[in-house]
Amino acid sequence: MTDLATRPAPLLLSRAAPALLGYAAVRALGLVALAVWSAARDKSAHTLLSARWDSLWYVRVADLGYGYEVRLPNGDVHSNLAFFPLLPWLERAVSAVTSLSYADAGLVVSTLASLTAAWGIFAVADHVYAEKKARSAALEGRWWETGGRVGVCAVLVWAVLPVGIVQSMAYSESLFTALAAWALYAVLTGRWVAAGTLAAFAGLTRPVGLAVVAAVWVAALAPSFVRDRRVPEPNGAPAWRRALGMLLAPVGAAGYVLWVGHRTGKGPLGYLDVQAGWRNGFDGGYAFARFVADKFTSFPSALAGVGLVVGVGLVVWLYVVGVRQGQPLPLLVYTGVVVALALCASSYFGSKPRLLMPAFPLLLPLARALATPRTTRSASALGAVAVASALYGAFWLNGSGPP
Template sequence: MGALRRAVPALLGYAGVRVLGLVALALGSAAHDKSAYTLLTARWDSLWYTRVADLGYGWEVRLPNGDVHSNLAFFPLLPWLERLGSAVTPLSSADAGLRVSTLASLAAAWGIFAVADHVYGRRAGVCAVLVWAVLPVGIVQSMAYSESLFTALAAWSLYAVLTGRWLTAGLLASLAGLTRPVGIAVVAAVWAAASASLVRGTRTRAVPDRGADTPCEGKRSVPQPDGAPVWPRALGMLLAPLGAAGYVLWVGHRTGKGPLGYLDVQAGWRNGFDGGYAFARFVGDKFTSFPSALAGVGLIVGVALIVWLYVTCVRQGQPLPLLVYAGIVTALALCASSYFGSKPRLLMPAFPLLLPLALALSRLRTSRSALVLGATAVASAVYGAFWLNGSGPP
C-alpha cells in the first residue's frame, strides 16, 4: 500500500488528463453527430478484438485487390480478457474491452511511475506519467485497444527487472508477448538485463532515495539485483518468450505454414519490417506539393526528435533494459512497412523515451511544470477529439 500511496499524485494527475480528453472527445463527437462511445469501443482495431472474443480465430476479410485481412494478426490476451469480462458480467465484449483498457491504462501509469521513480526519483516519476498522458495520441489509452494493456505489462516487467524480481519479470514479459507482436521488446529487455547481470556479478551504485522528492536528493548505495541466485534469472529468461513464441507457433500450425506463418498473416495486411524503406518513401512523397511538403517536414522533425530522445536516454545512462526495450519498440514502429498513420500510436509504449523530458520538467518549479503540462493536456485533448473524428484509423 505504501507504493500505491507514493504513486497517488501521478495517478490522480493521469486520471485528470484522461477525463479532459474524454470530455473533449464527447464534445467533438457531438459536433460531428457521432458517438464518442462507439469511437472508443467499436471502430477499427477494436472491432477485430471483439470479433476474436465473440467468434474466435479464423475470421477474415478478402479485399478487392486480393489482400486477406485475417484476425490471426491480433494477439489473444485482450480478446481473452474481453471474453472473460462478458462471461462474468452483463457487459458485451466491446464494453468489457473498454473497462479492461481503462484499468490497464491506470496500471500502465502506475508502472511508468514506478520505473521513473526508481531511476530518477518521485518528482520525475510524476512528470513521466503526465508526459505519457498528454501525448498527442494519448486518447488511444482510453480506447478498447491493446496499447494500454501492453504498456502496463511492459512497464511492470521492466520494474521487476530493475528490482531483481526475475520470475515476475519473465511472467509479465510472457503476458506482454501474448498482447502485441512488439512483446519481443520486453523479452529482449529481460534477456539483456539478466545476461548482463550474470556477467557483472554483484556490485553497488548510487540510486535515488525512495523518500526523496527530487532526483538530486538522498542518493544512497544499495546492493543491485546482480547478486541474486542464478536460477531465478535463468527461469525468468525461460518464461519471458513463451507467450509470443507460443502464439506465433500456434498461428503457424493453424495456417499450415510452419514457424513463419504469422509473417504471412501480416503480409496479408501489407505489413512487415523493411528497415524503414517504405516509410522513407512515404515521407519523400509528401514533397511533391507545397501543402503536403509541410507534413513531410513535420514527419522528419518528429523522427529526428525521437532519435534525439533516444540518444539522450543513452547519454543520461538509463538502465540497460530500458534502452533495449525502447530501442526495439522504436525500431519496429518506424521500420514497419505499412499503416504510416498509426506510427505515433505504435510508439506510445516506448515510455522510456519520455524520461529525459520528465527529468527536465521535474527540475522546474512546480508552477512552471504544471503550466507546461496543463497547456499540453488541453492541446492533446483537442487533437485527440479531432483525430478520432477523422476518417482514418488511429
C-alpha cells in the same frame, strides 16, 4: 531499513497517488472533449472508443474466436489471426462476469490497464531517478525529494501525448504498456520470475512483446559479462531465478506465433504470412523513408514531410539523451526495439505514433526536465499541452482515427 526496490505495494501505490490522480484528470479531459466534439458532429463518442477500427477485430476474436477474415478486391486477406489473444481473452472474461458487451468490456480493460500502465511508468521513473542518499526521505513519504517528482511528470507526459486518446480506447496499447512497464520494474528490482511472467503476457498482447523479452534477457545476461552502472545488479538472486525468468519471457509470443503457424499449416513463419496479408512487414524503414520523401513533391504536403522528419528526429534525440543520462540498459534495449519495430515496419504509416506509445522511457528526459522548475511552471506547461492533446484527440477520432 526497507530498500526502495523492496517497498510493499501499498507504499508504492501511495507514492504514485499524485501521478494517478493527474493521469485520471488528463484522461477525463480528453473524454469530455471527445464527447462534446462528437455530439457536435452527430457521432457517438462511445462507438468511436469501443467499436471502431482495431477494436472491432478484437471484439470478433472475443465473440467468434479465430478464423474470421476479409478478402479485399485487390486480393489481400485480412485475417484476425494478426491480433494477439490476451485482450480478447480479457474482454470475454469481463463480459462473462459483468454481462457487459465485449466492446464495453474492452473499455473496462483498457481503463484499468491505462491506470496500471501509469502506475508502472511512475514506478520505473521513481526507481531510476531516486538517489540513494534520498532513500530515507522516500520511505517517510517525501516523494518530491526523490524520483517521485520525475515519476509524476513522466506519467503526465505520457498522458498528454497527441495520440493519448488511444489509452482510453478498446485497443491493446494500454494493456501492453502496463505489462511492459511492470516487467521492466521487476527487472530493475531483480524480480526475475515476475519479470519473465509479465514478459510472457506482454508477448500474448502485441508482436512488440519481443522488446520486453529482449530487455529481460539482456538484464539477466549482461551482469555476467560487463560491469556498467546502467546494468542492474542481480540483487543476490540465485542463478536459477534468472534462468527461469529468461525461459518464461518468450513463452507468450513464441507460443502464439507457433500456434498460428500450425493453424495456417505454414509452419513457424505462418504469422509472417498473416501479416503480409495486411501489408505489414519489416523492411528496415525503406517504405517509411519513401513515404516521407514523397511528401516533399508538392508544397502543401511538404509541411507534413517536415513534421515527420522533425518527429523522427525528436525520437532519436530523446533516445540519445536517455543513453547520455545513463538510463538502465534494459530500458534502452526495450526502447530501442520498440522504436525500431515502429519506424522500420512497412505497415500503415499513420499508425506509427500509436506504435511508439509504449516506448515510455523516451519521455524520461522530458520528465526530468519538467521536474526541475517550480511546480506551477511545470503544471502550466503540462496543462496547456493537455488541453491541446484533448482537442487533437477529439478531432482525430472524428476524422481519420487511429489505424
